[in-house]
Amino acid sequence: MRLQEDILFAGRYRLIRLLGRGGFSEVWLAEDGMTALQVAVKVYAPGTGLDTEGMKLFSQELSIVYNLNHTNLLKPQHFDRCEGCPYLVLPYCAQGSAQKLIGRITEEEAWRFLHDVAAGLEYLHAKEPAVIHQDIKPDNVLIDESGHFMITDFGISTKARSTLRKSMPRAENSGGTTAYMGPERFGKYPSPVMASDIWSLGATLYELMTGDTPFGNLGGVLQKNGAEIPEVNGDYSAELKEGVQACLALETWERPTAAVLRQYTEAWLKGEKPRWPESPKAEEQKAPSVKKEERKTEAFVGQKTEKKKAEEDFFQQREEHPKSRKGWYIGIGATTAVGVIVASLFLLVGGESSSHRIEREFYETCQRVSDFRAYLACYPYGDYVDLARERIQDFQQDSLAYDACLKGAYADSSATDLLTFYTEHLERFESYLTRFPQGHYVESAQRKIEGLKKEIAQVRQEEDDRQAALLRQRQERAEEQRQREERMRNRSDEQRLAITKVEFANVDVDGLIINDFGTPLYAYTQYLAPRLTYNNLADDSKQIEIGIKMYTPGGELHQGNSSPAGYTYMREIDLAGKQRKNVTKNLLSWGSKEGYSYVPGVWRYEIWCNNRLLYKTTYTIRRPIEGVSDEVITRNYDNGDKYIGTVNASGLPHGAGTYIWRDGNRYVGEWREGNMSGNAYFYWSEKGDKYVGQYKNDTRNGKGVLYWKAGDRYIGDWVDGNRTGKGSYYYENGDQYVGDFKDNAMTGWGTYTYANGTVEEGRWEDGTYLGS
Numbered sequence: 001m002r003l004q005e006d007i008l009f010a011g012r013y014r015l016i017r018l019l020g021r022g023g024f025s026e027v028w029l030a031e032d033g034m035t036a037l038q039v040a041v042k043v044y045a046p047g048t049g050l051d052t053e054g055m056k057l058f059s060q061e062l063s064i065v066y067n068l069n070h071t072n073l074l075k076p077q078h079f080d081r082c083e084g085c086p087y088l089v090l091p092y093c094a095q096g097s098a099q100k101l102i103g104r105i106t107e108e109e110a111w112r113f114l115h116d117v118a119a120g121l122e123y124l125h126a127k128e129p130a131v132i133h134q135d136i137k138p139d140n141v142l143i144d145e146s147g148h149f150m151i152t153d154f155g156i157s158t159k160a161r162s163t164l165r166k167s168m169p170r171a172e173n174s175g176g177t178t179a180y181m182g183p184e185r186f187g188k189y190p191s192p193v194m195a196s197d198i199w200s201l202g203a204t205l206y207e208l209m210t211g212d213t214p215f216g217n218l219g220g221v222l223q224k225n226g227a228e229i230p231e232v233n234g235d236y237s238a239e240l241k242e243g244v245q246a247c248l249a250l251e252t253w254e255r256p257t258a259a260v261l262r263q264y265t266e267a268w269l270k271g272e273k274p275r276w277p278e279s280p281k282a283e284e285q286k287a288p289s290v291k292k293e294e295r296k297t298e299a300f301v302g303q304k305t306e307k308k309k310a311e312e313d314f315f316q317q318r319e320e321h322p323k324s325r326k327g328w329y330i331g332i333g334a335t336t337a338v339g340v341i342v343a344s345l346f347l348l349v350g351g352e353s354s355s356h357r358i359e360r361e362f363y364e365t366c367q368r369v370s371d372f373r374a375y376l377a378c379y380p381y382g383d384y385v386d387l388a389r390e391r392i393q394d395f396q397q398d399s400l401a402y403d404a405c406l407k408g409a410y411a412d413s414s415a416t417d418l419l420t421f422y423t424e425h426l427e428r429f430e431s432y433l434t435r436f437p438q439g440h441y442v443e444s445a446q447r448k449i450e451g452l453k454k455e456i457a458q459v460r461q462e463e464d465d466r467q468a469a470l471l472r473q474r475q476e477r478a479e480e481q482r483q484r485e486e487r488m489r490n491r492s493d494e495q496r497l498a499i500t501k502v503e504f505a506n507v508d509v510d511g512l513i514i515n516d517f518g519t520p521l522y523a524y525t526q527y528l529a530p531r532l533t534y535n536n537l538a539d540d541s542k543q544i545e546i547g548i549k550m551y552t553p554g555g556e557l558h559q560g561n562s563s564p565a566g567y568t569y570m571r572e573i574d575l576a577g578k579q580r581k582n583v584t585k586n587l588l589s590w591g592s593k594e595g596y597s598y599v600p601g602v603w604r605y606e607i608w609c610n611n612r613l614l615y616k617t618t619y620t621i622r623r624p625i626e627g628v629s630d631e632v633i634t635r636n637y638d639n640g641d642k643y644i645g646t647v648n649a650s651g652l653p654h655g656a657g658t659y660i661w662r663d664g665n666r667y668v669g670e671w672r673e674g675n676m677s678g679n680a681y682f683y684w685s686e687k688g689d690k691y692v693g694q695y696k697n698d699t700r701n702g703k704g705v706l707y708w709k710a711g712d713r714y715i716g717d718w719v720d721g722n723r724t725g726k727g728s729y730y731y732e733n734g735d736q737y738v739g740d741f742k743d744n745a746m747t748g749w750g751t752y753t754y755a756n757g758t759v760e761e762g763r764w765e766d767g768t769y770l771g772s
Contacts, residue, residue, distance in 0.1 A: 002418070002462065003028060003046050010082040013041050013089070020139070029092060039077070040090040050084055058086050068131070072120035074142055074152040090152070095143035098204070102138060103211030107236055110209060114243060115265035116149035117141060117201055122258035124151075125194045134192045136200035137180045138207065179213040180204060183220035184252055195252035198261070202247025209234055214248060223250055239274045246276070359383060368440075369395045395440060401432050402441040405448075419459045426452040484539070496544065496575055499607060499615035500582070501533040507589045508668060508681050521621050522679070523600045523656060526668065527591035530605070532573075536580045543574050547608040550590070553601025553621075560592075567608070623655070632657075648673065661685075669695065693718065708732075716741065739764065 003026055007015050013030040016038070020027045025044045032039050044050075050058060062079060069075055078089035101109065117136065124131040133140075133151065140153045182199030185192060199220065206214045214230050215222040223229070229248045232241040243264060249255045256264065260277060267274040363384040366372045372388045372395075379385065405428040429445045429452070436442070503517040506525040517531050530548075547567040550558040558568050571587050591597045600623045606616040635643045645657015652674035653659065659667045659676075669680020676698045682691040693704015700706075700718040707713050716727020723729075723741040730736045739750015746752070746764040753759050762772035 002459075003043060008033070009041060009043075010080065010087065013039070015041070032089075038092045040092045041087055042090060043082075043085050043087040045085050048084075050086065055081060055084070055086060062086070062088075068123070068127070070120055070123040072116045072148065072150055073123065074150045091144075093142040093144055093150070095145065095147075098138040098141040098143065098149065098208060101208050103208070105208040107240065110205060110236065110240055111265055111268050112147070113141070113149050113208065114201070114205055114240075115262060115269060117151060117204075118258045118261035118265060120151040121194075121197050121201065122262055125197070125258050130194055132192050132194060133197050133200075135177060135180070136197055137177050137204055141204070178219045178221075179215070179217050181219040182252070183224035183250055185219075186221040186224050193252055194257070195255045198247050198255045198258065199249075201261075202244050202255075206232060206244050206248070209236060209240075209244070223248075239268065243274070356383065363388065366391070398436050398439045398441065401435060402439070402445070405429050405432050405445070419456065419463065422452050422456045422459060426456065496536070496538040496542065497546075497573070497609065497614060498535040498537055499532055500535065502605060502607070502615065502617050503531045503533075504605075504619050505529050505531070507591075508683070521598070521619060523598055523621050523623055525591065525598060525621075526658075527589035528598060529589035530587045532585045532587060532607075534583055534585070536575050536578070536583055538575060539579055541574070541576060543572055544609060545570060545572050546614070548587075548590070549604075549606040549608065551604040551606075552599065553603060555604075558603075560590075560597075645671065 003009070003015060003018075005015055005017060009015055009028070009030065012033045013028075014033060016029045016031060018026060019029050019040060025042050026046050027040055027042045030039055030041045031037070044058070045054075066076060066079060074090055074093070076088045076090055080087060098105075098113065101113075105113065121133065121136075124133060133153075135153060136151070140151065142150045142152050144150055180200040180203045182196050182203075184190070184199075185196060203213050203215075203219070209232055213219070215227060229245055232244055243261070246256050247261070256276070264274045264276065359379055359382050362378070363375055363382075366375055366388070369392055372392050375382070375388050376385060382388075405425075426449060429448045432439065432445050433442065433449075439445075504521055505517045505519070505528075506521055507527040507529045517529075521528065547564075547570050549566075550568040552558050557566075560568075562569070564570055569588075569590055573585060598621045600621050602618055602620050604616065604618050607614045632645060633643075633647060635647075637643070640662030642660045643653055643657055644660075645653055646655035647657075648654035653671040654673060656670055657668075664685025666683045666685070667676055667680060668682075669676065670678025672678065676695040678695060680693070680695050682695075684690075688709030690707040691700060691704055692707075693700065694702030696702065699721040701720065702718060703716070704718050705713065705715045711732030713730045714723055714727060715730075716723065717725025719725065723744045725741060726739070727741050728736065728738045729741075729746075734755030735753065737746055737750055737752045739746065740748025742748065745767045747766060748764060749762070750764050751759060751761040752764075752769065760769050763770040
């Protein structure tokens with residue numbers, strides 16, 4: 001199984017992004033399809049899966065810890081398998097891991113970290129049998145939303161890890177990360193004990209405080225060979241540094257238990273001075289008659305007993321394992337013993353030639369670094385000293401080269417290109433075999449190469465399958481596109497256009513929309529403008545002609561002097577070469593510059609193409625004033641003015657009409673008893689200015705918009721022909737003012753925004769800014 005973004009894992013979890021990849025598993029941020037919550041999904045043995053026996057073992061191991069419940073443990077929410085791969089569903093900790101605190105953890109955070117991890121380990125170690133984590137490190141301690149530290153990745157035993165390692169050629173770690181492994185893990189009995197978790201905790205906290213692990217990447221192996229515990233630098237309390245030093249003690253029984261650590265840290269968190277339980281020395285002073293073996297404090301007795309039990313279990317259950325480079329660290333006692341044996345042989349045989357033969361045979365039996373080191377200890381001036389040193393150096397280079405292969409592989413483990421990852425990994429191990437054909441890790445490297453070649457073959461096969469699928473998809477899409485284009489070419493004009501909506505607006509003689517589309521239409525209008533909304537169904541560009549039929553409320557076809565036979569008017573529409581939805585198009589308006597070409601009532605509007613009806617709708621033309629006669633008169637005045645519209649019984653303009661002054665000014669709108677009152681449009685011929693809005697008693701009163709020919713525009717309230725009230729003024733140079741007006745001046749509260757972005761907001765008086 002290959003895991004990648006946006007796939008649905010186990011039929012439920014949508015993978016979002018990779019959070020991390022280890023030797024045995026991958027952890028993904030995912031969205032639970034049933035709850036819509038974000039979770040972390042940890043998949044073991046991805047890409048290979050486990051066989052029946054391996055799955056059975058893994059399930060048995062996990063069942064031991066699945067129901068563990070503690071504040072400082074990240075408890076699994078669900079366990080299952082998918083395509084042979086076991087997986088866990090865990091809460092997602094958005095705060096990440098303690099990795100981000102390396103080198104910058106505060107004093108308080110360090111105490112809380114030590115307390116929380118110790119509390120979690122205390123709970124695990126108290127189980128029967130005890131659960132040993134084996135891999136405490138910054139990556140395996142997460143931070144929840146409340147800032148608590150939680151242990152994760154616990155409960156997988158060495159046996160289960162071995163099963164996982166066999167199924168995954170990339171897996172290297174078999175129960176711990178070297179930098180965080182205590183000295184006992186490199187000795188005769190390397191099985192982890194509870195105190196091993198304490199050492200790992202100390203190494204982890206040391207790294208968080210200083211920025212590096214106490215013994216670099218080699219961990220406790222250096223301490224086992226005599227290295228002292230380095231001091232903790234930084235501005236931290238002596239009690240905290242003492243806690244770290246105690247965790248890193250050489251002997252397992254000299255380290256505090258997890259319970260003692262928790263009690264030690266709780267004292268500091270309560271504001272008290274932390275104290276260890278009474279030491280062996282203090283106990284001896286109080287009770288000198290007690291045997292030394294019985295004087296160990298409660299804090300350390302448990303772990304010594306644990307060490308003894310681990311050694312007994314080792315002899316009962318140990319299996320044969322191939323030697324590793326950890327065996328290079330041979331004790332000086334063994335070296336001395338070899339020296340005594342060789343010296344005895346030398347004395348028994350006697351003679352210089354015999355001694356040379358014994359030395360030669362001893363040298364020829366050397367196979368490991370420890371053997372050559374033993375030879376040098378016995379024969380510091382022997383005949384093969386230089387050769388032995390060269391062999392040791394060869395072994396060291398061999399080890400470093402193999403380590404480089406492993407470290408390089410882990411450094412690239414986040415690569416998204418699996419083929420590149422596997423290929424580069426393969427090249428490293430092949431290069432190792434070329435350099436060290438008789439190297440100590442030849443068999444391991446060969447197994448790696450064999451596994452990687454299988455992985456590469458699988459990835460290439462999957463990529464070939466994917467490319468073949470993409471090719472089929474492209475071919476299918478190309479065929480669908482060809483068929484669609486063929487259908488489009490065969491479509492007639494009326495099949496290219498699907499009209500979904502038509503709206504109308506009143507328009508004046510200069511093409512200015514008096515009120516917006518979809519608002520009421522009035523009988524005094526000069527022109528009526530339709531706006532189409534349609535779907536373009538064709539991919540190629542073409543100009544089509546449509547015919548408009550407008551029927552009066554009496555059912556007659558409305559026609560003018562330029563109307564073609566059977567239609568009110570004809571228009572052409574340019575269809576772009578692309579299928580689109582909800583395209584809007586304003587058609588040319590239709591009417592008369594004198595106005596009143598539309599009588600009140602319900603009109604019918606139809607759109608035709610190639611003698612086929614595409615769309616029809618109705619719209620209502622309203623009377624400006626109900627109860628006024630529909631009779632329209634034309635009156636010419638002696639001064640040259642002219643009025644066209646309805647009148648009252650006294651002959652005064654009343655209802656709706658158009659008044660044209662002899663200088664060219666024009667008023668189109670509503671009238672009351674000879675006064676301009678109501679919704680209207682006014683045009684100043686000489687200045688070119690326009691006003692659309694409300695009138696009362698021959699002056700602008702109410703809401704309206706004034707358009708100056710120079711480019712300025714005012715939208716807002718009017719009183720007796722003046723800008724008074726709330727309004728917005730837009731200047732031709734890009735400035736604008738939004739706020740209060742009085743007698744055409746900015747007065748009150750308002751915001752003036754200059755074209756360059758400068759803003760003045762506050763009080764204004766007669767057009768002058770007074771400040772905020």
